[in-house]
Amino acid sequence: MSPEKTENLPWFCDVIIPGPWWNLLTYELHCPPVRGGRLKTPVGRGFRYGIVDSFSRTSPGVADFTVREAAFPGDEGPLITEKGLDLIKWSAETFLCSAGDVLKVAVPPAILSSAEPFKARLLPAGTAKVNSNRYEEIFLYDCSSDSRWKKLAESIASGEPFLALLPEQSLAAAFFDLLPPPVKEKSLLWPSTGGKKLREAWLAVRQGKATGVVGPPGAAFAPLPEVASVIVDEESSGAYRTYRRPFLNIRTVAGRRAAIEGARLTLSGRLPSSKVYVRGAPRCNCRPSREALKFVDLRQGFLPEYPGVSDSLPLSAPLFRETAKAVSAGRVALWLLDRKGYAGEVACEDCGSPVMCPSCGRIMAWREKKKNLRCVSCGKISPLPEGCPVCRGAILKGKRPGLEALYPVARASVSDDRPVLVWDGAKSWTKKELRIVTKDLEGGGLILGTRSALSLCDRADVGFAAWIDADSEVRNVAFQAKFNAFSMVWESCWRGSHGGTRVVLLQSRRPGSGWQRGLLMGWERFWEEELAERKELGLPPYSFLIEVNSSQLRRKEGIMAKLEEGGLVVLDPGDPPGTFWVEAPSPARVRRILAPYFSIKNSRSGFPEITVWID
DNA sequence: CCACCAGAGCTC
C-alpha cells in the first residue's frame, strides 16, 4: 500500500486484556501502536488496560463482533518487552489459561492500570530479539542449604544480570543477605506483598536500576530487561505451583524464561523433581546416616498407657525416648502429623497398603453412602475386600484423629518448664510472635505440627523430628502422593543449619519399604522405582495430566465428549463432581479442543477451571 | 435529594 493511501487508515491491534477468556481482542487505533505497549480498551460496559500483541492495517473483515476503538494512554515506550510478551504467551499456551490472566500476575495492577502515562525514562526500549544460543542447564543438588547457597551465590558473583527464585519469601530474604556486597548493591529483594512496594520494585527493575532480582515465585516475571542467569532453588517444591488462577508451575515458567533469554538455568535443591530427574539424572551423595534415621514398625505393638490415642495414633517407646533425649539436651523435638482426617481413606490395618483399583492400579476411595469402593482415577466400582489383598489383614476405613488428640500425651511427656506448642499451619504468626516462640524454644521444647512446622528448622535447633504416621500421605489420592511423602521426610532430615545432626524417626506399618527405601539409599533409588511405575501408568512426567473443573455438569459432559473424540484419554473419578482428568502428550492438543469453550462469548456462563500437571 | 446497596446485564 502506498503511503498516501494508508495515511487515513486506522491500525488494528490484537490486544491481551486482563480476563479469563483465551482469545485476544481486536481494537481499532488511530495512532501508531507498538508491540508490548499499553492501550485503554472498552470491554463490555467498562474499560480495561491491555497490552498490544500484534497489529496490522488490514481490518479483520467479516466477523461476529464489532471492532471498538482503543485509546492510547500516552506512554513513551512499551510496558512489556518482546521477551516478556513471549514468556506471557508461552505460559498461557502451556498451562491452558488466558494470556490476560498471566498478564495480571506479571504486571502489578498499579502499573498496568495507571492513569498516568509512563515517560521515556520510565520505559526504556526493550531488548529486541529472542536469543537461545547461550542457553544451558545446570543441576545442583546438595542437601545442605548453606553449601548449596554458597555455590549459587558464587555463580552470580561476576555481576551478570540474574533472577534467583526461592520457594518462600523468608528463604529469599536469607539468600539475598548472603550475596556478596557488590552484587547485593545492584540487586533487589522482590516484595511478596502487592501495592506500593511492588509497584516501585517493578519500575526499578524495568528501568534497569536493579540488574539482579532475588525473590519468591512471584518474582518470576520481574521485568529485568536482560538476564544471563536464572536460578530456581528447591525446584521440586510445591510452592512453585500457584494456588489460584492462572495455575502455573513457576519453575517451568522460569526455565522457559532462561531459554528465551539465552541464559544459564540453574535448577537446584535437596531433591530433584521428576521432570529434572528424567532430563538430567542429577546425582547427590547426601544420605542420612543409619543412626540418624530410625524406623519404628507399628505392627509390633505400642505403648498401651494412652487409651483413645494409642489405638488410632500409635505412639512408640522410641518416640518418647528420643523426644526426652532431645529436649533434655536443650534442643527442640518435632512431632509431625500431616493429616486432615481424610474421610474416604481405606487401608490395611496391618500392612498399611491402600486398596488399589483392579483395572487401573490407582487408589480407591470408600463411599460411606453406597458402601462400596470407587477408583479415584477411572471410576471403577468394587466391593470392600474381605481382607487386605497383600497380607490378608483387616481393612480399616474412615476418619482418623489429627494433631489435637496428641496434645495431652505430648504435654505429659516433657518436663513442665519446657514449652509444648501446636503448629498447624492454619495460624499465621507475626514476626513478633515468632521471635517469642523462637526464644522460648532456646532451652528445648516440643512442637506438634503439620509439614508447615518444618520451617521451624530454620530458626530453632531441631534435634529430633518424628513422623507419627508416615503412611498417611500415601493414602492421599493425588498421583504425586509418594513424592510428597518422600520429599517431606527428606526435608525433615536436612532443613536448617542443624540438619546433619538431627535424628528422624518414622512410625510406619511398612517401615523402610516402598517409597521409604529411598530415604536410606538416596533419591536416585526413589525416582527409579517411582518413575518406572509412572511410565507404566502414563503419568507425568511422561504425559501431561490436565485437571478440568466445570461446575456446570451439562457442559462437563460436552467437553469430555469432545476430548475423547480428539483421541485423548479422559478419566472421571466422579468426586468432586465437576472435576475430570485428561492425559495428553502435549497441552497444545487439548488447547485446540477446549479453545471454543474459552471464547469471550462464553463470559456470561463462566469458564471451567484448568490445572496442568507437568510433573 | 442523593448516598448506598444488591442484582442484572454486557463483553473485539
Place this chain on the structure above:
DNA sequence: AGCTCTGGTGGC
C-alpha cells in the same frame, strides 16, 4: 471476571 447500569431503600 470486571465493570457499569438500574432500581430500590432509607437517612435527612
